[in-house]
Amino acid sequence: MIETTTLLNTVIEALSEGLPFDGLARILWIGGPAAPATLISILPTPRRPWIVEAEEVLAWLERGDVRRAKLRLPGYMLRVEEDVSQSDRESRDRNWKRIAGLVETGVPGEIFAEGAMGALVARHAAATKTQRKTLYRLLYRYWMFGQIRNALLPNYENAGGPGKDRVFAPGKRPGRPPVHAAPVGERCGKVLGEDDKGFIRVGYSLYRNNEVGSIADAYHRTLRRFYVLEHVVPGASADDLTLKPLDQLPSQRQFSYWGKKAFDDLLVHRSRVGERRWQKDHRGLTGRAADGVYGPGHRFEIDATIADIYLVSRYNRNWVIGRPVVYVVIDVFSTMIVGIFVGLEGPSWNGARHALFNAFSDKVAFCSAYGVEIEPSAWPSHHLPHELMADRGEMLGQAAEGIVSGLGIDITIAPPFRPDWKSIVESRFRLLNKTAQIHWIPGAVRQRIAERGERDYRLDAILDLEEFTRIMIRSVLHYNHHSRRPERLTADMIGEELEPSPVNLWRWGMERGLSTPNTQPENLVYLHLLPRENASIQRGGICFKGMYYSCALAVEENWFARARRDGRRSVTVWYDPNDTTHVWLQDPQRNFIRCDLLASEERVAGRRLEEVLDMLGMTGTPTTENAYAALNDRVRLDAHIDAAVGQARIDKRAAKPSTPVPDSRQLGNIRMHRAFEKAAERHRASNTSPVGGADSAGSPVPAAATPGVVDTYAGERGAEVLDLLGRLRNRGNRT
Incomplete structure (x- = not known):
């Protein structure tokens, strides 16, 4: 049995026909099971309360003809006392004083007795000098909205007719009066139709x-x-x-x-x-980039940007090589930078693969190559992800699609002009620029347009590629350890008082087993991520990009000796653009064999491939001045050779005997002629020696050496022949 006292001020809803009301009604008073109950219908325009037997109300509830319901209060009542203005508070209190004598009487529910309401309202109106319709309006609102005082607050929700167009009287101009009065008989402005x-x-x-x-x-x-x-x-x-x-x-x-x-x-x-x-910059943001990511290594994001700084070459500090391209790989769960690559390759797959290879490999050796010594725990990422988010320009293509089947990585390509799909990695570029203080380094790009006479900032470039990479590595380490990400903390992390740095978030996820490692053999990583090109096996080694390498397999199988006999042949090598010290090739069983740089190639050892190619390009091509000087000297050399040959022809015709000498005689005594010429050269050398051998007059001293050759060639007149040769030589020198 339902207690009647629990139904006081309850809102009920009609569920069947035949009831004395439709919709919602509120039970204002119910004295007991045998007493009458007073209800008021809840309508936009309230009506006078009506009376029904309490037993009938209880029967409605038991039969299911009505049910208890909730009434949504109007907006003007849903305010706390602090939000109610002073004027509204005064209006409420004034309205309450008008009806307080009717609702707070000595006999509870006196006004709800049959036939009592009209007489009480009439007496109270005369006593307070208030119109009865005002009292009824306030009473109905007070009863309908739960018999609380805030129901008497002024209701301005519908004031002014919201959503309805105003109708102005003909000729009446809406809005504020004009600043300048219109001439007599004219109106300023128009009432729009x-x-x-x-x-x-x-x-x-x-x-x-x-x-x-x-x-x-x-x-x-x-x-x-x-x-x-x-x-x-x-x-x-x-x-x-x-x-x-x-x-x-x-x-x-x-x-x-x-x-x-x-x-x-x-x-x-x-x-x-x-x-x-709109989709990129102005749409509403729902959710976070990490939604759906269950742990570290689940999803990586990769992107590239051109750094705002100009670099110089390590080979020659006067060579400005332009602005580098920085690739960054981010773990979405922890926001830790798991891979980085700084190079000269434009945003493309060839550059992105280097950053991915760095993300999937050990960081201790990578940092050590640039003079940064770290512990494995300082940069603990060397894992393959399950998903990779990238741009179309970097990942579209057959080479990029190969990592899906070869390494088990699902690639998601962001739509064009939608960098917000990779919001994590996009925002890291700004933080890295700030951490590395790039814009304050000499050679940094200036944002404002250079004024006339201002020095070109590119001439101030002082950092080379290795030095800039070292700065970026240290900036990444600083970011991974000291950039706070409190919005990534979960309830468990907060309970453990975890410092929300990216590296701590990564370690926490790994220790809790939130990541399922995507483990692949090292050979597969080399195969799919290291770039490869053709090299040639030559007699001096394996030639790649002008550099020579060797390996144990090549020595065992005599590759270089076979190349010397049979000629060079081609071989495919994989290389790391960060270091030219090693390349890799596959043996017949497709195992990777490392090839080391020859000792004679010390000038390119430990260098970046881009630097080596720039150096070989710069040194292999002469400057304009040197090319002009070489061309000028070659022309002079050709002229000198032609003049010498022409003079020799003249001398030979002059020395030609009147009686022709047979060809067999000219060619038959070559050995004897050579011996004579050698003796004559020795005689000349002894006469022109700075330590003696010539008298004060400069006349040659007769040679005592090699008498047999002279006598054999010229007989008794050998001295006269030598003297004649000396005069001919002197005349040629004067000419």
């Missing part, structure tokens, strides 16, 4: 569709199209357009007001900025 509002919608659509630059431009277009006087003279020029009088034109304020009422402001903004910019 439905035609005017239609014209405004057409004109404002120009602004919405981004066909004009501003609302003012759309307003001017609207006036030109709809509010121009018609020309009396046929064929008049468009330059002679005349607007209608001012009192027949909508103002720009009216145009803007009614245009904004006709179009939703967000739709206008979306249409003007375009769908791409």
Whole structure:
């Protein structure tokens, strides 16, 4: 059995027909099971309460004809006392004093007795000098909304007719009075009709569709199209357009007001900025980038940016090599930077694969190559992810798709012009720039346009690629250990008082088993991520990009000796662009064999591939001045050779004997002629020696050496022959 006292002030809802009310009603008073109950229907326009037997109300509830319900209170009542203004508070208290004598009587429920309400309200109205309809209006509102005092607060929710257009009296101008009074008999401004509002919608659509630059431009277009006087003279020029009088034109304020009422402001903004910019910069944000990521190594994001700094070459500090490209790989769960690559390769797969290889490999050896010594726990990432988010330019292609099947990584390509899909890695570039203080390093790109006479900032470049990479490595380590991410803390992390740095979040996830490692053999990582190109096996080694390597397999199988006999042949090698010290090739069983740089290639040992290629390109091509000097000297050499050959022909014709000498005789005594020439050269050398052998007059001293050769060749007149040769030589020198 339902207790009647629990039904006081309860709202019930009618569920069946045949009841004395429809919809909702509130039980204002119920004295007992045998006493009558007073109810009031809850309607927009309240009506007088009515009486029914309490037993009948209980029967409704037991049969299921009605059920208990909840009434949503109006908005003006849903305010705490601090939010109620002083004027509203005074109005409420004033209304309460008007009806307090009716609802707070000595006999509870006295006003609800049959036939008592009218007499009590009449006496109270006379005593308080208040109209009875005012008392009834306040009583009905008080009873209908739960018999609480805040029901008597002023209700301004529907004041002014929200959503309804105002209707002005004919000739009445809406809005504030004009600043300048209109001439007598004229009105300033226009009361807009439905035609005017239609014209405004057409004109404002120009602004919405981004066909004009501003609302003012759309307003001017609207006036030109709809509010121009018609020309009396046929064929008049468009330059002679005349607007209608001012009192027949909508103002720009009216145009803007009614245009904004006709179009939703967000739709206008979306249409003007375009769908791409709206989705990227202006759409509502729901959820986080880490939603759906269960632990470290689940999803990586990769992106590249061109650093705002110019670098120089390690081979020659005067060679400016341009701005480097920085690739960053981020773990979404912990926001830790798990891989980095600094190079000269533009944003593409060839550059991205180096960053991925760095992310999947041990960081101790990588940092040590750049002079940064760390413990394995300082940068503990060397894992393959299950998912990879990247740009189209970096991951589209057959080579990139190979890592899906070869390494078991699912690739997600961000749509064009949507960097917000990779929000984690995109925001890390800004933090790295700030941490590395790039914009304060000499050679940094300046944001403002250089003024006339200002020094070109590219000339101030002082860092080379290795030094800049070292700075980036230390900046990454600082970020991983000291960048706080408190929004990533879970309840368990907070309970353990975990410091929310990226490296701590990574370790916490690994220790709790939140990550399922994607473990792949090292050979597969080499195969799919290291770039490969053809090299040639030559007699001096395995030649790759002008550098020579060797390995134990090549020595055992005599590759270089076979190349010397049979000629060079091609072989595929895998290389690490960060270090030219080693390359890799596959043996017949497809195992990777490391090839080491030859000792003679010390000039390229430990260098980046880009630097080596730049050096070989710069040193292999002469400068313009050297090329011109070499060309000039070659022309002079050719001229000198032609002159010497021409003079030799003349001398030979002059020395030609009158009687022809047979060819067999000229060629038959070559050995004897050579011996004589050798003896003559020795004689000349002894005469021109700075330690003696010539007298004060400069005449040659007769040679005592090699008498047999001279006698054999010239007989008794050998001395005369030597003297003749000496004179001929001296004459040639003077010539």
